[in-house]
Amino acid sequence: MCIILIILLVLNGLCGAQRNKTRNYKCAEQYCIDLDTYKKLDVPTDPVEVSIDLDVLQILEVDDIKFTVSFSMYFGVRWLEPRIIGPPLKPGDNPYVPIDIKFINELWVPDVYVYFLKQINVLTIFTKFAGLFVVNGNEILYSQETHITFWCPMRFDNFPLDNQICQFKVGSYAYDETKMRFGASLLSYDDSIRNTILDYNVKLNPLKEEDSLFVWQSIGNYSLTGYEMVLKRNSLKYLVNYYLPSGLFVLVSWVSFLIPPEIVPGMLLCSTHSLFIFESESQHQTRRM
Secondary structure, three states, X not given: XXXXXXXXXXXXXXXXXXXXXXXXXXXXXXXXXXXXXXXXXXXXXXXXXXXXXXXXXXXXXXXXXXXXXXXXXXXXXXXXXXXXXXXXXXXXXXXXXXXXXXXXXHOOOOOEEEOOEEEEEEOEOOOEOEEEEEEOOOEEEEEEEEEXXXXXXXXXXXXXXXXXXXXXXXXXXOOOOOOXXXXXXXXXXXXXXXXXXXXXXXXXXXXXXXXXXXXXXOOEEEEEEEXXXXXXXXXXXXXXXXHHHHHHHHHHHHHXXXXXXXXXXXXHHHHHHHHHHHHHHHHHHHHHO
């Protein structure tokens, strides 16, 4: 009887040890996280290096009245996540491995903040136009297609020869530069395929170094990335459609000074002709507004 009791105690100890060795994993395809050790609120590295992909597809609208710019783009966020568990990459393997997009709900994610944002729309059909990837076995990349509208301060003192400079900035809302640093790993835009009725030529430049840091009073300094959008107005149509006709009207009105005062019908014809043309042009502009 004692021997049987000892055997049962030994078996119970072995089973308990086996249960202690069992870990709780959450997986997507071949990549997993250990839920016993993974803390979603803990940053994966200190500081976190966040890379932003800014692939601008099309400038949709530049609204001079509302001071906004709208565009479509592939917006990607990438960061190092050493706590993810998966098989090592073999030579020749694609470093970008797509996984279930719902797995993002189990991971720590950076609190990305877009400055001067008015509106952002994520495109969908059955699901969002988005994807989640594990890169090089230890990085997370989340990418999606979006339509973004942001505020841009504009000045029209030199209209129609004006150039506007708009800054699209991305950073963290809560983490300062000691905890999270941002950089642009991709900045792409092809102006040759832009909307042909757009009133501007568009050029994208990386943010200047002095614009890559936001000093938030006494709270701290915040790392930024993004681009500087230079809008150069197509001024030729304004010169041809408005300035040239207006100049011709002025020249015609000056002709009336060359007509002798005795020739009243001729002077009246020049004066009234200019007035009629001016009124017609004013009504045309009112209808366009």
